[in-house]
Amino acid sequence: MNTLREIIYEDVREGELYEKLDRNWVRCFACGHCCKIPEGQPGVCKVRYNRGGTLYVPWGYVGAIQCDPIEKKPFLHAYPGALAYSFGMLGCDLHCGYCQNWVTSQALRDPAAVAGPMRVTSAELILDAIRQGGRVIVSTYNEPLITSEWAVAVFKEARAAGFVTGFVSNGNGTPQVLEYLRPWVDLYKVDLKSFDDRHYRQLGGRLQPILDTIRLLHKMGFWLEIVTLVIPGFNDSDDELTRLTEFLAGVSPDIPWHVTAFHRDYKMIDPENTSAETLIRAAEIGKQAGLRYVYAGNLPGEVGDLENTRCPNCKTLLIERFGYLILGYHLTPNGCCPSCGSSIPGKWAPGFQGQITARPFVSHTRPRSDLLVLNS
Amino acid sequence: MAYIIAEPCIGTKDTACVDVCPVDCIHPAKGRAYDDGRPRFDEVTQLYIDPTECIDCGACVPVCPVTAIFALDDLPEKWHAYIETNKNYVDGGKFQPDKYQKASS
Numbered sequence: 001m002n003t004l005r006e007i008i009y010e011d012v013r014e015g016e017l018y019e020k021l022d023r024n025w026v027r028c029f030a031c032g033h034c035c036k037i038p039e040g041q042p043g044v045c046k047v048r049y050n051r052g053g054t055l056y057v058p059w060g061y062v063g064a065i066q067c068d069p070i071e072k073k074p075f076l077h078a079y080p081g082a083l084a085y086s087f088g089m090l091g092c093d094l095h096c097g098y099c100q101n102w103v104t105s106q107a108l109r110d111p112a113a114v115a116g117p118m119r120v121t122s123a124e125l126i127l128d129a130i131r132q133g134g135r136v137i138v139s140t141y142n143e144p145l146i147t148s149e150w151a152v153a154v155f156k157e158a159r160a161a162g163f164v165t166g167f168v169s170n171g172n173g174t175p176q177v178l179e180y181l182r183p184w185v186d187l188y189k190v191d192l193k194s195f196d197d198r199h200y201r202q203l204g205g206r207l208q209p210i211l212d213t214i215r216l217l218h219k220m221g222f223w224l225e226i227v228t229l230v231i232p233g234f235n236d237s238d239d240e241l242t243r244l245t246e247f248l249a250g251v252s253p254d255i256p257w258h259v260t261a262f263h264r265d266y267k268m269i270d271p272e273n274t275s276a277e278t279l280i281r282a283a284e285i286g287k288q289a290g291l292r293y294v295y296a297g298n299l300p301g302e303v304g305d306l307e308n309t310r311c312p313n314c315k316t317l318l319i320e321r322f323g324y325l326i327l328g329y330h331l332t333p334n335g336c337c338p339s340c341g342s343s344i345p346g347k348w349a350p351g352f353q354g355q356i357t358a359r360p361f362v363s364h365t366r367p368r369s370d371l372l373v374l375n376s
Numbered sequence: 377m378a379y380i381i382a383e384p385c386i387g388t389k390d391t392a393c394v395d396v397c398p399v400d401c402i403h404p405a406k407g408r409a410y411d412d413g414r415p416r417f418d419e420v421t422q423l424y425i426d427p428t429e430c431i432d433c434g435a436c437v438p439v440c441p442v443t444a445i446f447a448l449d450d451l452p453e454k455w456h457a458y459i460e461t462n463k464n465y466v467d468g469g470k471f472q473p474d475k476y477q478k479a480s481s
Binding site (some may be wrong): 025033034035036037038041043044095198201202203204205206 | 392395396398399428429430431432433434435438439
């Protein structure tokens with residue numbers, strides 16, 4: 001793995017989310033670990049490292065690019081149908097045994113994960129995103145918090161070009177990183193993976209920083225959606241899902257909550273794949289807790305009305321979906337229910353502007369040959 | 377229990393591991409008072425990792441100046457007794473006063 005590590009250690013610049021300590025140690029604020037890092041060592045994420053008392057962070061490369069429907073991120077209350085130009089770097093501050101992006105997220109920990117970085121400038125990314133018809137640019141696939149400086153550099157150019165920006169994150173944040181991101185990030189998805197601190201520690205984190213981040217994201221006005229991957233025997237008990245959704249409803253009943261189905265992946269191959277019945281049960285618990293917008297994802301056609309958005313007041317069908325495909329869009333131009341006029345929380349375009357794709361794709365018309373070697 | 381501190385820690389107790397641990401799961405920390413009756417830093421022969429608190433990040437491994445910390449799978453055979461030693465100090469997230477007393481007497 002030295003070669004990959006060497007490549008990554010060349011594509012860096014000094015970070016902004018850290019403080020210098022004595023003895024040439026540094027403390028990083030990019031994620032909830034807040035690593036104290038001695039000279040010559042990386043943080044837990046293995047991509048931010050201390051050299052000579054300076055923290056160096058990833059810069060100027062991507063580990064993967066793909067054009068996804070925004071519904072795949074998933075954001076269901078933000079620009080329905082928009083193409084989300086999605087990029088990731090490498091590495092993660094957690095090490096979930098069921099990671100579905102482990103080829104990129106665990107590239108620095110697991111020799112079996114091979115995803116080579118490709119050098120690119122932020123301007124090249126934006127030009128490519130424009131060419132593909134993207135409306136939203138999202139940092140995803142690996143944990144974007146640990147590469148926040150690069151994401152902000154890309155998002156500054158994205159904003160200038162009229163894009164909406166987003167993070168798809170595990171939510172293991174800090175107040176410092178959220179302050180840093182706030183001017184440049186519009187949409188923020190958090191994976192709330194469990195409501196049990198012991199489970200979180202198995203995944204390489206703690207529950208508390210994630211709950212604190214969720215509260216703060218909402219308070220600071222990011223558009224926030226929460227996903228819970230429901231894993232049989234790990235986090236699907238009625239008790240845990242009740243406590244989790246009561247917490248979310250306590251932050252705001254208007255936060256969309258997505259429950260998605262686990263499939264066997266990476267190292268977690270013992271639990272059964274999640275059934276539609278389990279997702280429906282989880283969704284019901286969320287509704288009981290007071291959440292107004294609960295969705296069951298990634299089992300298209302098997303979860304009844306749980307793919308659709310309905311007005312919580314009069315039950316009018318507002319957005320009809322099948323998987324990532326928008327079948328019907330009935331919100332008013334200012335994001336209200338056409339029947340009763342209730343305002344629906346979210347980031348809405350004045351109207352549905354069609355959908356370039358209902359499935360992820362990697363374009364065959366890339367401007368740079370090295371961008372062809374992508375996440376396939 | 378994913379990481380174990382083994383023999384080289386005895387007589388060293390460097391504490392770089394305590395400094396880098398992002399979740400403060402290595403005990404007893406220097407200058408820290410515990411309310412569960414466990415001995416303080418000066419009173420122990422080595423440091424211990426609480427496996428309930430540990431998040432398996434591995435940050436402690438490379439900073440140990442005497443290479444005392446191992447992932448369980450990498451622990452040399454000759455130091456497998458330290459799995460039990462660690463358990464005698466902390467088990468199930470709790471300090472084990474009786475087992476610890478017995479083991480260190």
